[in-house]
Amino acid sequence: MLAAVPPPVTVRVPSKINLHLSVGDVRDDGYHELTTVFQALSLTDEVTALAGGDSGVEVSGEGARSVPKNEDNLAVRAVRALAEHVGRPERAERVRLVIRKGIPVAGGMAGGSADAAGALLACSILWGLDLHRDELAEVAATLGSDVPFALYGGTALGTGRGEQLVPVLSRHTFHWVLAFDQRGLSTPKVYGELDRLREAGDPPRVGAPEALLEALASGDPHRLAPLLGNDLQAAAISLRPGLRRTLRAGVTAGALAGVVSGSGPTCAFLCSDADSALKVAAELAGAGVCRTVRVAHGPVPGARVHEE
Numbered sequence: 691m692l693a694a695v696p697p698p699v700t701v702r703v704p705s706k707i708n709l710h711l712s713v714g715d716v717r718d719d720g721y722h723e724l725t726t727v728f729q730a731l732s733l734t735d736e737v738t739a740l741a742g743g744d745s746g747v748e749v750s751g752e753g754a755r756s757v758p759k760n761e762d763n764l765a766v767r768a769v770r771a772l773a774e775h776v777g778r779p780e781r782a783e784r785v786r787l788v789i790r791k792g793i794p795v796a797g798g799m800a801g802g803s804a805d806a807a808g809a810l811l812a813c814s815i816l817w818g819l820d821l822h823r824d825e826l827a828e829v830a831a832t833l834g835s836d837v838p839f840a841l842y843g844g845t846a847l848g849t850g851r852g853e854q855l856v857p858v859l860s861r862h863t864f865h866w867v868l869a870f871d872q873r874g875l876s877t878p879k880v881y882g883e884l885d886r887l888r889e890a891g892d893p894p895r896v897g898a899p900e901a902l903l904e905a906l907a908s909g910d911p912h913r914l915a916p917l918l919g920n921d922l923q924a925a926a927i928s929l930r931p932g933l934r935r936t937l938r939a940g941v942t943a944g945a946l947a948g949v950v951s952g953s954g955p956t957c958a959f960l961c962s963d964a965d966s967a968l969k970v971a972a973e974l975a976g977a978g979v980c981r982t983v984r985v986a987h988g989p990v991p992g993a994r995v996h997e998e
């Protein structure tokens with residue numbers, strides 16, 4: 691008798707922004723030591739895992755054309771890594787992934803990492819593995835520094851290369867406007883540019899995150915706004931000088947503050963409330979400084995099953 695094919699599993703996964711990103715020294719393995727505060731946002735991707743047919747990946751939505759459709763796709767690598775982790779590598783050959791992207795590609799919002807986290811959770815359910823999230827996070831960390839956070843979501847302090855996470859108390863919901871740029875930026879290039887800037891001079895550093903953590907606990911966006919900071923921002927601006935104008939335009943439009951998200955080029959603007967975010971988004975969209983504008987809120991949970 692043939693085994694029944696399990697029904698497809700769809701997982702929704704959040705994007706992230708870095709409210710605080712302090713970049714330390716380069717380690718022996720080539721990664722930089724980080725202290726970062728991640729927040730998961732309501733801008734999401736969806737990953738569906740289907741069994742019983744041909745393997746492969748289909749991608750639609752935001753930036754789909756520049757997402758690899760082969761083994762370079764981080765979600766495809768995640769399927770293989772999980773199959774190997776449970777000692778059943780052949781299982782990866784019978785999974786098809788369908789990815790619907792809302793997160794900009796190479797935008798500093800960890801879209802590829804989100805898809806990898808989504809594929810891990812979806813396959814864990816599809817294969818009836820019932821793995822604890824912490825075990826999935828171990829596999830996630832082998833795929834990329836930002837993948838574990840996409841599994842947990844919320845607000846978290848990340849150390850090491852960003853994969854060691856501790857949840858952070860964040861009261862209330864914060865409202866954000868996101869400005870997508872015309873093209874993405876390569877994460878290794880942005881870290882490389884920061885190394886170059888630091889060799890040539892002494893770009894400002896954001897320091898320790900304690901005050902920001904207190905502001906998050908207070909839930910007051912006015913307290914949080916002046917504390918947003920990102921050591922990679924100078925490097926992203928050096929590679930993409932137009933971001934300076936985008937950051938100014940968001941504040942002129944009424945945002946409390948703006949910051950480049952991670953390695954950029956997406957800029958995240960903190961607003962005082964949901965109405966203000968809509969107004970800022972409308973004005974920013976008309977300012978001609980970016981490709982697309984979105985509103986989002988956070989924190990939201992990490993990867994979770996999406997029932998149709």
Ligand SMILES: C[C@@](CO)(OP(=O)(O)O)[C@H](O)COP(=O)(O)OP(=O)(O)OC[C@H]1O[C@@H](n2ccc(N)nc2=O)[C@H](O)[C@@H]1O
Binds near residue numbers: 836837851951
């Ligand atoms: C900058 C951040 C901030 O959250 O995210 P993005 O803005 O790209 O989404 C992360 O550090 C990116 O994490 P992720 O995109 O998972 O990076 P990985 O695949 O692990 O590494 C890609 C490359 O980035 C550089 N890298 C990454 C993390 C780190 N702590 N130090 C590094 O130097 C290395 O050159 C590495 O080869």
Ligand SMILES: Nc1ncnc2c1ncn2[C@@H]1O[C@H](COP(=O)(O)OP(=O)(O)O)[C@@H](O)[C@H]1O
Binds near residue numbers: 757789800806877954
């Ligand atoms: N599922 C995926 N979605 C998006 N990009 C992916 C994916 N898999 C691999 N990539 C590659 O990863 C690179 C970084 O993409 P992404 O994770 O969206 O950005 P960032 O690292 O800036 O947050 C892309 O340029 C793309 O080539």
